[in-house]
Amino acid sequence: MGDWWSPTMMPDPSLDTKELSSISGISMSPSRQNLPHSLHSTMALPKTSYSVISAFCTEENISQCIVYINQEVCSLGLTGVSLESESGGLSAVPVLNLLYEVLQLQRRAQRALHELETQQLKSGSDLEHLQHSTYRLKDQLEHTRRENSGLHEGERQLQLKIKTLQNCLKSEKEEVQKLQSIISSRATQYNHDTKRKERECTKLKERLNQLLMDKRDKKLSIEISNHVGRSDGKRGLWKTGKMEARHEGEMYRALLSDYETRQRSLMMENSELKKVLQHMKEDMITILSPKKPCVKTEPADDSLEQAVSEGEEEAGDRSREGLEQSCEQAREQLTNSIRLQWRKLKSHMERLDSQASLVACQEREGDEVMSRKEREEEMQRMRLELQQCKEFIHMQQQLLQQQLSSPCDEETAALLNDCYTLEEKERLKEEWRLFNEQKRNFERERKNFTEAAIRLGHERKTFEEDRAAWLKTQFLNMTPFVDRKRPALSEPHSALSVDSRFSNSCISDKYCPPNKPHINGKIIYSAFR
Numbered sequence: 001m002g003d004w005w006s007p008t009m010m011p012d013p014s015l016d017t018k019e020l021s022s023i024s025g026i027s028m029s030p031s032r033q034n035l036p037h038s039l040h041s042t043m044a045l046p047k048t049s050y051s052v053i054s055a056f057c058t059e060e061n062i063s064q065c066i067v068y069i070n071q072e073v074c075s076l077g078l079t080g081v082s083l084e085s086e087s088g089g090l091s092a093v094p095v096l097n098l099l100y101e102v103l104q105l106q107r108r109a110q111r112a113l114h115e116l117e118t119q120q121l122k123s124g125s126d127l128e129h130l131q132h133s134t135y136r137l138k139d140q141l142e143h144t145r146r147e148n149s150g151l152h153e154g155e156r157q158l159q160l161k162i163k164t165l166q167n168c169l170k171s172e173k174e175e176v177q178k179l180q181s182i183i184s185s186r187a188t189q190y191n192h193d194t195k196r197k198e199r200e201c202t203k204l205k206e207r208l209n210q211l212l213m214d215k216r217d218k219k220l221s222i223e224i225s226n227h228v229g230r231s232d233g234k235r236g237l238w239k240t241g242k243m244e245a246r247h248e249g250e251m252y253r254a255l256l257s258d259y260e261t262r263q264r265s266l267m268m269e270n271s272e273l274k275k276v277l278q279h280m281k282e283d284m285i286t287i288l289s290p291k292k293p294c295v296k297t298e299p300a301d302d303s304l305e306q307a308v309s310e311g312e313e314e315a316g317d318r319s320r321e322g323l324e325q326s327c328e329q330a331r332e333q334l335t336n337s338i339r340l341q342w343r344k345l346k347s348h349m350e351r352l353d354s355q356a357s358l359v360a361c362q363e364r365e366g367d368e369v370m371s372r373k374e375r376e377e378e379m380q381r382m383r384l385e386l387q388q389c390k391e392f393i394h395m396q397q398q399l400l401q402q403q404l405s406s407p408c409d410e411e412t413a414a415l416l417n418d419c420y421t422l423e424e425k426e427r428l429k430e431e432w433r434l435f436n437e438q439k440r441n442f443e444r445e446r447k448n449f450t451e452a453a454i455r456l457g458h459e460r461k462t463f464e465e466d467r468a469a470w471l472k473t474q475f476l477n478m479t480p481f482v483d484r485k486r487p488a489l490s491e492p493h494s495a496l497s498v499d500s501r502f503s504n505s506c507i508s509d510k511y512c513p514p515n516k517p518h519i520n521g522k523i524i525y526s527a528f529r
Contacts (some may be wrong), residue, residue: 057096065096151396158389282343
């Protein structure tokens, strides 16, 4: 390796320039076989500072210092020191002191080298530790990314679930609104039907009262029917015996016939009204009669129904007795019984309406309470899910912020860039492989297409040749000199000859273009060009 260390020392004013140059020019040889022994021997000496170097060599111990220096220099692989002077007046003390300083510097260099090696080992261990830390941080980063992707997927699923729940809630609200509209429409329809029935009942009451009053007011009397007054406004003549004898019989006969017809019509009307009243009684009895035994918890309703049934039975008995009695008493009894039954029917219908309205209100309130409870539970559950999603998103943001705020050293950046470069290279290799494969496929297809085009050209050429030969044969067969030229034709040409009509039709159908003219089955010569 040559001279591995040549120290540069400060000049001493007591030394000449020639001596300093000779001292600074000392070189060390690479042979260092006895270096550990010399180091051990030098370490045994006391360590002194540069201020006491002058005490190392004096006038009395020059020879001992020379011997010591020579031993040290030889152990270092250098030549010995000679103190022969030409003038004889040169002192060897500065030289020996300088040599001692050289030895001290060499020891310091050894110690510095040892410290540098130790520091290098420490740096290597620190580098290895940093590499392990880098690998561990990379693994943590990958794990965090995977967790982040999983959290994103969970968040997306939760958002989809929230959307589906919102859609379900919307559909349920629409269904509730639809049911409420149906209930309101049915309620209005029920009220309308009830009012219509009430109007019909009032009309029937009025009609019945009118009929009863008309029958009560009418008494047995003679009414003049078809009375025609005189046009001149004069009074009629006095009824004399002749006039009475003339028209009395006719008058009686007319009165009797009118009375009989009126009586028959009244009897028919009376029978019809009795039938109608009987049917109405039966209907009201069936309506007001209890179909099923009521629950024990409703004694008021039972007593009311029993009273209604007893009243109906009494009314029926009264009506039966009234039919046997006179007409006036029958009318009064019928009127009273019908009024009583109508009052009972009205009270019963009012009670039913109140019960139905109470039941409907209770059902509506129960449905509203249930729907409100379900809605509140659903909203509470959705709030909890939304709070969890918000916490989840906040945690993700914190992780991302920590990840972004953490310092990234140059080695990590270089490693990341290397990873990205490797991924890019892999992607480019894959794209290049696909491109080469597509190129090979394209070349193969182009080759197949070229071969097919060549084969098609050959086939077309042979077809044109066959066509020309066949057309030429047919044309020669159609000429007037066919008998003379037939022996000169070869066997293939004679084998191709066919009937003229068939050949003309084949030529006109297959080989002639539509713009070529035909004349009586003969092709113009321009078709052969």
